[in-house]
Amino acid sequence: MKHPVKVYLEKGKTYQFCTCSKSSDGVLCDGSHKNTEFKPLEFIATRNSEALLCLCKKSTCTPYCDGTHAKHEKFDLDFLLD
Ligand code: FES
Numbered sequence: 001m002k003h004p005v006k007v008y009l010e011k012g013k014t015y016q017f018c019t020c021s022k023s024s025d026g027v028l029c030d031g032s033h034k035n036t037e038f039k040p041l042e043f044i045a046t047r048n049s050e051a052l053l054c055l056c057k058k059s060t061c062t063p064y065c066d067g068t069h070a071k072h073e074k075f076d077l078d079f080l081l082d
Contacts, residue, residue, distance in 0.1 A: 002026070002055040002056040002057075002069055003055060003069060004052035004053060004054055004055055004056075004065035004069065005026065005027045005052070005053050005055050006050055006051070006052055006053075007027065007028070007050065007051060007053055008048075008049070008050050008051075009045035009047075009048070009049060009050075010045055010048055011045055011046065011047045011048045012044065012045065013044065013045050014042060014043070014044050015028060015042070015043055015044070015063070016028060016029035016040035016041070016042055017029065017040055017041040017042075017043060017053065017062060017063035018030070018032075018033070018040060019033070019038045019039065019040060019041055019057065019062075020032065020033040020036050020038035021055075021057060022036070022038075026055045027053040027054070027055060027063070028053075041062060041063060043063055051064060052064065053065065054066070054068075054069075055069070056068065056069035
């Protein structure tokens with residue numbers, strides 16, 4: 001499961017959120033989307049703070065995590081049957 005990544009954002013700074021999942025950290029664009037249909041999502045941080053950026057790419061409030069990844073998490077509970 002792809003959990004969110006905590007990053008420190010600087011107020012007023014422009015960031016490029018990775019939408020292709022190919023960047024080295026999975027959350028900020030590093031140009032790896034080249035030759036794909038994807039383009040990064042530009043956003044400006046509104047305050048100096050840590051933020052959880054979406055890595056599962058299913059959040060409804062990208063680039064920020066909204067907890068959607070947890071809804072798709074499959075738990076392996078077989079160990080309870082042993
Ligand atoms: S590397 Fe993923 S959008 Fe640029």
